[in-house]
Every structure is written in structure tokens, then in C-alpha cells.
Amino acid sequence: MLRLPQPNHRTHRLARGFAIAIAAALACACAPQPARENATMSTAPSSPWAAPTSTVRWNEYACELIARNPAGQFPALRTLAYTNLAINNAIVAARARGAKPEGAAAGAAATVLAFLYPKEDEAITARLARETSALSATGYRPDFAAGANIGRAAANEVIAMAKSDRSGAAWTETLPTGNDKWSSRAQPPTPPLGPQLGAARTFFLASASEFRAPPPPAINSPEFKATLAEVRTISDGRTYEQLRIAQYWEGLGGSFSAGAWNAVARDAISSHGLGEADAARVLAMAHMAGYDGNLACHDSKYVYWVPRPTQVDPEIRLAIGLPNHPSYPSNHACISGAVGRVLDAQFPDARGRYTAMGLQAGESRIYAGIHYRIDVVEGDRIAQKLAARTVEVGIPTDRPFVPHGR
Numbered sequence: 001m002l003r004l005p006q007p008n009h010r011t012h013r014l015a016r017g018f019a020i021a022i023a024a025a026l027a028c029a030c031a032p033q034p035a036r037e038n039a040t041m042s043t044a045p046s047s048p049w050a051a052p053t054s055t056v057r058w059n060e061y062a063c064e065l066i067a068r069n070p071a072g073q074f075p076a077l078r079t080l081a082y083t084n085l086a087i088n089n090a091i092v093a094a095r096a097r098g099a100k101p102e103g104a105a106a107g108a109a110a111t112v113l114a115f116l117y118p119k120e121d122e123a124i125t126a127r128l129a130r131e132t133s134a135l136s137a138t139g140y141r142p143d144f145a146a147g148a149n150i151g152r153a154a155a156n157e158v159i160a161m162a163k164s165d166r167s168g169a170a171w172t173e174t175l176p177t178g179n180d181k182w183s184s185r186a187q188p189p190t191p192p193l194g195p196q197l198g199a200a201r202t203f204f205l206a207s208a209s210e211f212r213a214p215p216p217p218a219i220n221s222p223e224f225k226a227t228l229a230e231v232r233t234i235s236d237g238r239t240y241e242q243l244r245i246a247q248y249w250e251g252l253g254g255s256f257s258a259g260a261w262n263a264v265a266r267d268a269i270s271s272h273g274l275g276e277a278d279a280a281r282v283l284a285m286a287h288m289a290g291y292d293g294n295l296a297c298h299d300s301k302y303v304y305w306v307p308r309p310t311q312v313d314p315e316i317r318l319a320i321g322l323p324n325h326p327s328y329p330s331n332h333a334c335i336s337g338a339v340g341r342v343l344d345a346q347f348p349d350a351r352g353r354y355t356a357m358g359l360q361a362g363e364s365r366i367y368a369g370i371h372y373r374i375d376v377v378e379g380d381r382i383a384q385k386l387a388a389r390t391v392e393v394g395i396p397t398d399r400p401f402v403p404h405g406r
Helices: 009-030 054-068 073-096 101-116 118-133 141-163 222-236 240-248 256-271 276-304 331-346 353-368 373-393
Strands: none
Touching (some): 054 073, 054 101, 054 118, 054 256, 073 101, 073 141, 073 256, 073 276, 101 141, 118 141, 222 353, 256 276, 256 353, 276 331, 331 353, 353 373
């Protein structure tokens, strides 16, 4: 059996630094909220919850469809990224033509969702038809119908992007062998999940490899043994709080973690009373950044093929199920870390609340026994760079967004 040393000083520093970052972000999240007029978005009305936008409502419905058709974490991320890109581009096109943004948002969302979930086409079409005809006697819904047509056209352009994004390409490489390389723990062993994602087209990055993680320490090095020892120590004495956090962020139910972040973003949008254009832009930025985080993470995973902690030390006890892909870096650290920071940039009065959530999501994977701290630290570094790029590039308000990736 592998003899595990106590974590070394560098591992202690990594753990302590990460804990301090989480604590600081949580402290900011609990601080008094500043006046809204200093923020970048519009001032909130007195009862924002009473005025849900078409964008928000169709995002709720998208999450319902994901839950009814549970294809997995990665397709959920892709669904919400492309749906909100289409909504954003449709609203931009509608504004240029003087059309209603509500109809454009609905038409775009319905078209993309029907493409992604063809079995739901009848229900999606019926929902859009009900919205279009609901108030036709007032003279308003003909404008809604015209906007929906603009939305369909914008969505078809986005669908063409999705068809050529290489996310579903066949993987033709071979599995590496050796004790220092990941292998499937599923019974029977199954092919790894998402090995082709590193070659898929990104939204804000030039490519998924742009922010590739550095090589991890060798599996027989003191640094690696120390980071493994931390996982074992937590596993042996896992607290109730650590268990609760690990299971909370597992995200295997409903619309997965992508849907959980969608709900967080919708709550922020509603509480700030954002209109269609701002709501669409926030959701598109957050979900496209999350999707890029997934691609960037998988690029690194399948360069290094780092084994999961339980593969190196079988006595580590898991708090959640073991994902069927390599360990380094952590998906949650990459994805949730990026989404949280993007949302904080859009809602500065949250004072770090969403970044704190992303950090906790990454930390939860160590508590669960499925990741090393090096996975979380390097995943969060990818998230930081990706979020900064997303905010810097942004989404134009005067023209459709076109992916920057090749």
C-alpha cells in the first residue's frame, strides 16, 4: 500500500491561500450592499420580481428541457451557451430594425432549443405560439410575431455555428497506459468523457489550449504525494459540513450545475430589474464563459491524463460519484470559477458573492475525494484568466457576437 506523507509546506501554502481567498470573497459577499446607482446596470424598479423578461422565462424553460432530457453536464453547458447567444444576437437584430425584443428573444430561444431537443419540438412550438397569440386583440402581439421571425433568423445563424463547433467530433486517439495515467474506474471500464472537447471551437478564447495548465508534479514526487495526502486526510475525517458542500455542488440532478448557475444569474437579473438586452447579455457572457472553461479544462485533462486520487490510493472514500475523465485540472474550478467572476463583474454590488460561490465549488471537489488541491488551484487560475478575457472582450451591443475561437 502506498505510504502517504503529511502535506509539505508548499501544499499547506496552497491550501491556506485558497482558504483565505474563499474567506475574503465570502466576507465581501456578506458586506452591506452599495447603492445601485453606482453599478453598471440600470436602476432596479420597486418590484422587479413582478416583471420577468422573455429572456428570463425562456431560460427557465431551457432548464426544464435539460432536466427532462438529461444528456449530461457538458450538453447542459452547451445548451445554455448557444441559447443565450442566439437570444442576444436576436435582440441586437431586432433593435436595429425597430422590432420588439421580447418576440426576438422568444423566437431565438425556441428555434435553438428545438434544434438541440428535437423530441420536444411540438411542445416548444406550442409554447411560442401561445406567447405570440396571447394578446393579439390589443395590437401588441403582431409586433411580437415580427420580432419572433427576426429571432428565428438570428437563431439559424447560431445553429450553423453549433453544427460546426466540433464538440461532437469522434475521438480517435489511444488511451495511455501506466500507473501514472488515468484509467476508467467504471465497471465495466468505459471510454473517457469529453476527450474531444479541447479541440472544439471556443467563444472568448482563441482556442481551448490558450490557457493550458502547466505540467503537474510527477506522481512519485514529494509535491504530488503531499497533495494526495491532503485528500486522504479529508477523506478519513470528513466533516458534515464538508460532506454537505461536496454533495451540494455535485450537480447531477435537474439541469446540472449549468442550470444551477443559470438560476443564480436569473435571480440577480430579476433583483436588479434588468431589461431584455441586459438580461440576454449577462446570461450569454456567463454561459459562454462557462462553456469555454469546460473546453479549456478538458484540453489540459487530456494532455496530462492525471489519475484520480482513488486510483492512486484506493482507501480514499468518496462523498459523491467519480467522473469518468482525468483529474487535472478540476472542471468545477474552471467552469464555476469563471462564471462566478463574470457575474461579479456584471453585478459589482454583490461584492464578490459569486466568486466566493465559484471558489467553494472548486473546494467541494477536494472535500468529495475526487480531486487534488493542485487540480483546483490550476483550474481556478484558468478561470481567472478566462473571466478577465470575457469581461475585456465583452459582447457588442450594436452587432451580433461572433465566436473568437477558430
